[in-house]
Amino acid sequence: GAVVSQHPSWVICKSGTSVKIECRSLDFQATTMFWYRQFPKQSLMLMATSNEGSKATYEQGVEKDKFLINHASLTLSTLTVTSAHPEDSSFYICSARVSAGGETQYFGPGTRLLVL
Amino acid sequence: GQSLEQPSEVTAVEGAIVQINCTYQTSGFYGLSWYQQHDGGAPTFLSYNALDGLEETGRFSSFLSRSDSYGYLLLQELQMKDSASYFCAVKKSGGYQKVTFGIGTKLQVIP
Numbered sequence: 001g002a003v004v005s006q007h008p009s010w011v012i013c014k015s016g017t018s019v020k021i022e023c024r025s026l027d028f029q030a031t032t033m034f035w036y037r038q039f040p041k042q043s044l045m046l047m048a049t050s051n052e053g054s055k056a057t058y059e060q061g062v063e064k065d066k067f068l069i070n071h072a073s074l075t076l077s078t079l080t081v082t083s084a085h086p087e088d089s090s091f092y093i094c095s096a097r098v099s100a101g102g103e104t105q106y107f108g109p110g111t112r113l114l115v116l
Numbered sequence: 117g118q119s120l121e122q123p124s125e126v127t128a129v130e131g132a133i134v135q136i137n138c139t140y141q142t143s144g145f146y147g148l149s150w151y152q153q154h155d156g157g158a159p160t161f162l163s164y165n166a167l168d169g170l171e172e173t174g175r176f177s178s179f180l181s182r183s184d185s186y187g188y189l190l191l192q193e194l195q196m197k198d199s200a201s202y203f204c205a206v207k208k209s210g211g212y213q214k215v216t217f218g219i220g221t222k223l224q225v226i227p
Contacts, residue, residue, distance in 0.1 A: 105149075106161070
């Protein structure tokens with residue numbers, strides 16, 4: 001149980017376009033989902049906390065107008081990278097907790113974004 | 117602010133035991149988790165400590181000392197497939213109890 005999926009698994013886009021990444025909890029409801037970004041050989045950096053039915057909470061330094069997060073249901077959160085630039089190329093990973101305050105985060109398989 | 121420190125790389129022999137240390141500095145500490153990540157893959161949860169002491173899960177054990185702001189992950193009977201990056205992560209109290217990851221320790225298991 002506790003499977004999280006992401007779509008797409010990889011995407012190549014032109015600079016200036018927008019890219020939407022979906023994160024789904026397949027067999028549980030997730031009130032809270034998290035979005036991370038990971039550059040090669042670096043750690044996971046939390047970008048924002050996504051909460052069903054309310055605005056996302058962004059980490060310091062993360063532009064909320066550039067990285068749009070929508071958590072429309074208890075099983076789906078989306079991250080849209082708007083007006084993507086080459087420096088946005090990264091590995092984007094979402095995670096979800098089974099219950100509020102639960103210890104375990106279940107991660108999606110990640111989405112590799114390459115902006116040309 | 118907060119910080120986590122762990123070694124960047126560790127090499128160990130197949131069948132041996134390896135310990136990966138993690139020290140942290142943070143306010144509102146709630147618990148320490150460990151995650152494994154193979155190259156190109158997503159992190160997978162290994163263990164979690166909220167209280168002092170040792171938690172054992174098969175070949176993996178994790179230890180926490182809250183007074184020392186220190187924890188470690190112990191891997192026994194190393195296998196080649198254990199070659200991966202291991203991240204310690206601090207869970208903070210309050211709010212949505214977000215988790216902050218350390219830089220990760222790349223473990224290489226050699227024959």
